[in-house]
Amino acid sequence: MSYRAPVAEMCFLLGEVLGAGRLAETDRFADATPETIEAVLGEAARIAEDVLAPLRRAGDLEPARLENGVVRTTPGFAEAYRAIADGGWVGIAAAPEHGGMGLPVTLLTCVGEMFSAANMAIALCPLLTQGQIEALEHHAPPELRALYLPKLASGTWTGTMNLTEPQAGSDVGAIRARAEPRPDGTHAVSGQKIFISWGDHDVAENIVHLVLARLPDAPAGTRGISLFLVPKFIPDAEGRPGERNGVRALSLEHKTGLHGSPTCVMEFDAARGWLIGAPHQGLAAMFTMMNNARLAVGVEGLSQADAALQAALAFARERRQGRTPDGTEAIIGHADVRRMLMTMAALTATARAICLDCALSIDMAAATGEEAWAARAAFLTPIAKAFGTDTGCEVASLAMQVFGGMGYIEETGVAQFWRDVRVTAIYEGTNGIQAMDLVGRKLADGGAVGQKLIEAIEEGVRENPGELGASLAAAARRLAETTGWMAAAEPNDRFAGAAPYLRAFALTLGGHYLLKAAATEAEAGPRTALATFHVRQLLPQVAALCDAASAGAAPLYATDFA
Numbered sequence: 001m002s003y004r005a006p007v008a009e010m011c012f013l014l015g016e017v018l019g020a021g022r023l024a025e026t027d028r029f030a031d032a033t034p035e036t037i038e039a040v041l042g043e044a045a046r047i048a049e050d051v052l053a054p055l056r057r058a059g060d061l062e063p064a065r066l067e068n069g070v071v072r073t074t075p076g077f078a079e080a081y082r083a084i085a086d087g088g089w090v091g092i093a094a095a096p097e098h099g100g101m102g103l104p105v106t107l108l109t110c111v112g113e114m115f116s117a118a119n120m121a122i123a124l125c126p127l128l129t130q131g132q133i134e135a136l137e138h139h140a141p142p143e144l145r146a147l148y149l150p151k152l153a154s155g156t157w158t159g160t161m162n163l164t165e166p167q168a169g170s171d172v173g174a175i176r177a178r179a180e181p182r183p184d185g186t187h188a189v190s191g192q193k194i195f196i197s198w199g200d201h202d203v204a205e206n207i208v209h210l211v212l213a214r215l216p217d218a219p220a221g222t223r224g225i226s227l228f229l230v231p232k233f234i235p236d237a238e239g240r241p242g243e244r245n246g247v248r249a250l251s252l253e254h255k256t257g258l259h260g261s262p263t264c265v266m267e268f269d270a271a272r273g274w275l276i277g278a279p280h281q282g283l284a285a286m287f288t289m290m291n292n293a294r295l296a297v298g299v300e301g302l303s304q305a306d307a308a309l310q311a312a313l314a315f316a317r318e319r320r321q322g323r324t325p326d327g328t329e330a331i332i333g334h335a336d337v338r339r340m341l342m343t344m345a346a347l348t349a350t351a352r353a354i355c356l357d358c359a360l361s362i363d364m365a366a367a368t369g370e371e372a373w374a375a376r377a378a379f380l381t382p383i384a385k386a387f388g389t390d391t392g393c394e395v396a397s398l399a400m401q402v403f404g405g406m407g408y409i410e411e412t413g414v415a416q417f418w419r420d421v422r423v424t425a426i427y428e429g430t431n432g433i434q435a436m437d438l439v440g441r442k443l444a445d446g447g448a449v450g451q452k453l454i455e456a457i458e459e460g461v462r463e464n465p466g467e468l469g470a471s472l473a474a475a476a477r478r479l480a481e482t483t484g485w486m487a488a489a490e491p492n493d494r495f496a497g498a499a500p501y502l503r504a505f506a507l508t509l510g511g512h513y514l515l516k517a518a519a520t521e522a523e524a525g526p527r528t529a530l531a532t533f534h535v536r537q538l539l540p541q542v543a544a545l546c547d548a549a550s551a552g553a554a555p556l557y558a559t560d561f562a
């Protein structure tokens with residue numbers, strides 16, 4: 001099953017719909033001209049298509065395994081990882097003073113989509129390292145930054161994120177891992193972490209774990225959590241990996257999908273760790289990594305949607321069954337198959353635009369220091385994560401449906417999209433937690449940032465009026481009312497409607513982006529067709545979703561399921 005990276009579509013979206021040209025007008029990202037972006041994406045596409053995609057099935061069929069305490073990855077993964085590292089792709093958005101390229105997160109997001117679409121299991125490794133780089137850039141003391149960041153940015157070492165324990169999943173405040181101060185200023189970190197992605201492997205010479213643990217005097221709950229850097233091999237001053245630290249993989253999880261990514265139970269036994277950020281403030285530091293990873297995981301979902309859509313389209317053009325109304329010989333001529341393909345295309349295009357809009361807002365915040373951009377990015381992040389990954393799950397499921405029985409049979413590889421993508425709605429904060437973040441923290445300003453986004457949608461309609469625009473304006477008005485309701489409601493009433501609210505917001509944003517894209521066509525073409533489908537067939541859901549969003553919590557508690 002071949003994958004074709006959508007470079008031209010990404011460049012169109014960035015330039016014509018999202019206005020990414022403004023990046024190059026800032027001092028910080030002056031190099032990010034359309035020509036540079038296209039050249040970088042073209043090179044990333046080559047790695048995705050030629051190096052990563054051919055190993056996707058191997059990762060599924062020959063998962064990582066634990067042998068004598070050492071994790072051995074799928075044959076070929078080490079070489080593929082080297083291609084990513086040697087190409088400079090791990091440090092693409094890292095600061096140049098530490099060996100990174102300093103390019104915008106927008107570009108990293110496009111590259112991440114291509115790498116994940118080609119091979120999500122391998123791509124998860126640099127994804128985690130990239131999040132760790134950002135956390136260390138913001139929170140590590142200078143000597144640790146100098147020692148670790150060049151190794152991470154070059155991909156010589158990889159990074160992991162260690163939050164989860166058996167009793168502490170969504171409830172991070174319940175973690176029990178401990179850290180005892182040592183006389184030399186470091187700490188002895190002990191405890192067990194579960195579900196740690198790329199917790200151990202053989203693709204790089206060292207692994208740097210960021211671990212949440214409690215100091216002896218820690219207050220209970222989230223206010224008593226500190227963050228520690230724990231390397232697998234303790235480096236000397238020149239960065240040569242030396243003494244083996246007290247951390248090891250105890251076992252590997254047996255998973256539904258994503259088999260090529262080793263998911264480890266990790267044991268920390270008085271491992272030497274360095275405090276990152278202030279004592280008891282670890283969650284704030286870890287949130288830098290988690291926010292970065294939330295967008296990146298939304299992009300993982302999007303990536304599987306696009307790859308599954310490509311596969312389904314190719315199959316639908318070949319498979320012959322029955323007589324089609326338009327005389328086409330293949331099943332792509334059947335109305336219901338077209339319904340599935342159009343739904344897949346509209347959701348995927350919406351997810352990509354939301355993720356890239358979020359990334360662009362992150363970059364503009366970094367380049368201008370303007371709070372409005374940062375607030376916009378923060379608002380879009382849970383939408384990008386939850387809608388991107390819900391879309392991945394929905395589109396992968398539809399792809400299997402387009403394949404019929406052949407989709408359920410493993411040989412076609414389409415079931416792998418469905419199995420691999422499922423976890424994206426669960427990890428990095430479940431989608432339920434994302435929706436609660438949206439209606440909780442992100443509406444804490446009374447809904448001002450959300451209303452501003454809705455105003456931008458209405459402004460877009462004024463620029464491109466018409467029948468489709470009128471439908472979009474009606475959806476936007478409904479969303480604005482519901483946003484007002486949400487901002488004033490009791491917390492549990494908000495939480496009860498959080499998931500439908502998030503989806504309503506995403507579908508309305510989708511109408512905005514797709515109509516903008518359609519407006520670039522002199523005559524109605526494929527972009528107009530997609531926008532028309534979205535507005536006529538998906539946007540009507542917004543009113544129903546808004547009804548559900550503002551129904552309150554009482555109906556949910558009216559039964560004990562007896």
Ligand SMILES: Cc1cc2nc3c(=O)[nH]c(=O)nc-3n(C[C@H](O)[C@H](O)[C@H](O)COP(=O)(O)OP(=O)(O)OC[C@H]3O[C@@H](n4cnc5c(N)ncnc54)[C@H](O)[C@@H]3O)c2cc1C
Pocket residue numbers: 161162163164168169170171194195196197198255258263423426427428429430431432433
């Ligand atoms: C393949 C894989 C890789 C992973 N990689 C990592 C990793 O690298 N590092 C790491 O630290 N962790 C990792 N995780 C763990 C992952 O982040 C957690 O599984 C996730 O945060 C959910 O926690 P949980 O599994 O304990 O579910 P729970 O927290 O038990 O949640 C169960 C259900 O209850 C809901 N729920 C829980 N609390 C609330 C609430 N307050 N309000 C409303 N609903 C709630 C959830 O949304 C969910 O639907 C990974 C998991 C998997 C499966």
